[in-house]
Amino acid sequence: MSDRLFTPRFFVMCGFTFTVFLSAFQLLPTAPFRIQELGGSTFASGLFLGFLTYASAASATLTGAIADRIGRRRTLMISSSVILLCAIGYGSTTSYRLMLALVVVHGVFWSGLLSASAAYLTSLLPEHRRAEGISYWGLSSVGAIAVAPPLAFWIMQHGGWRWICLSCCMLNFLMGAIAWFLDRDGPTAHHPLAYSATHLASSPTHSPASSPTDHARGSLVEWRVLVLSITLFLYSFGYGAITSFSAMYADASGVSPRSLYLTCLAIVILLTRPLSGKLADRVGYRRVFMPCLVLIAVGLALLAAGSTRISFVASAALFGVGLGTAYPVFVAYVMRDVSATRRGAAFGAILAAFDTGIGTGSTTVGWLIQRFGFPTAFGVAAALSAISLPYFVVADRRLR
Structure with missing residues (x-):
């Protein structure tokens, strides 16, 4: 594989x-x-993200493996189409319970979307520049997160909820169109010594013929x-x-403005992530990840x-500095030892842990806010994230 990082396909995946x-x-x-406008409680409002991420987490290991088998490009097209239909449903219904039912379906195909796109992108990156490449690619999601909330609140104020759903429909149609024009599945680098276990020790007894990846290829x-990846659950x-x-x-x-936190978070990640990826490739992933x-x-x-x-x-x-750096560095650390043919399954495992954390945070904190208020709820989140470092160590x- 060429050492070149910024290729046309890389920029297409960023888009x-x-x-x-x-x-x-x-x-x-x-x-x-x-x-809440449709009559739901604060707890119910937290279930939207909670159900999305729980459904994503529960299905991620399966959808990631399916993407490895049926093709990542095809997975992207199918997932984009189904999420478009979900957006139509959100805009059409006047029942918050139906919204919560639809978001479960959304979550299943969301996991396929993320696992397949991450596996496709990783196949484009030079191995020794992987953290840098994932960091630059991640800027596209961070840039979207910086723009989307203030845009959404502006649309909601001037046009209402259905205009937000219409905007999402058009964007999902665009996603499907981009996926249609992608190469079938990108290059798959031969990785004869790649193991499915994270950071397994190299020794004469571990030959390519007997690597855990080969034994687990059907898993x-x-x-x-x-x-x-439970480390990611604890902080997500x-x-x-x-x-x-x-x-x-x-x-x-x-x-x-009410979007202040998310906007500042996105700006910080945009400014720091390119530097942190290069640093991690140079000094080591663990040394950057743990701080x-x-x-x-x-x-x-x-x-x-x-x-x-x-x-x-x-x-x-x-x-923002911690979150924006941690994910790409963790992925680069784990992917060193995963076969190219198993990247979809590996990303599915990472996504399962990460999304379970997000879903649990959304639903649990909604209940905590209702009972004890915002400071206590975010204090619980801080305490749980503090456990992530000793767990990872x-x-x-x-697992070595």
């Missing part, structure tokens, strides 16, 4: 991912308000990747809380401790 997240992050911050789940709990409730927290605290877990916990603790504009911005800065050592 695809930007479109995916521009669509999703118009829905996610506004759907809780729509659910749907990359179990060792999944175990290590807080990300789920922020995605669903940072706008409501701002409203309750008199902070404006990020500390920053995430501190950022959430700061949000729990203060409800002013300054505390929102400071929390978003710390949380212990799990990584045992």
Whole structure:
């Protein structure tokens, strides 16, 4: 494979991912308000993101493996089409219960979309520049997250909920069109010593013929990747809380604009992620990943401790540096030891853990806010994320 990182196909995938997240992050911050408008409680409003991510997490190991088998391009086209139909349903219904039912279907195909696109993109990257490549690619989703919430709230104010759904329909149609014009599945680099386990020790007894990947080639789940990815569950709990409730927290605290936290978060990630990817490729993935877990916990603790504009911005800065760097560095660390033919399954395992955390954060924090208020709810998220570093250290050592 060439050492060239910025290829036409790389930029096409960046455009695809930007479109995916521009669509999703118009829905996610506004759907809780729509659910409350239709008579749902604060807890019910948190279930929208919760159900989306639980469905995604439950299906991710399966949809990732299916993408490896039927083709990632085909998976992208099917997923885009089904999510378009879900957007039509969101705009048509006047029942928040039906919205919550539809989002379960949305979540299943969302996992296929993310697993297939990540596996396709990874096949385009030079191995020794993987963290850098994933970091640059991730900027497309971060850029969309920066633009989508203020755009969605503007559309909701001037046109209403159905115009948001119409916008999402058009974006999903565009996603399907981009997928249609992709090469069939991208290059698949031969990786004769790639193992499905994370960071297995190299030794004369581990030959290509007897690698765990070969033994597990028919398995749907990359179990060792999944175990290590519980680290992501522990900190993505807080990300789920922020995605669903940072706008409501701002409203309750008199902070404006209500999209302040998500916008600041996206800007910080845009500014820091390109540098952090290069740094991780140079000095080592673990050395960069572990401090990020500390920053995430501190950022959430700061949000729990203060409800002013300054505390929102400071929390978003710390949380953004940690969150924006942690995911691509973790993926690069894990993917060193995964066969090219198993990348969809591996991304499915990572997505399962990450989305379970987001869904649990969204639903649990909604209940905690109702019972105890915003500071306590975000304090719980901070405490859980603080466990992620010791868990990663212990799990990584045992999986070597």
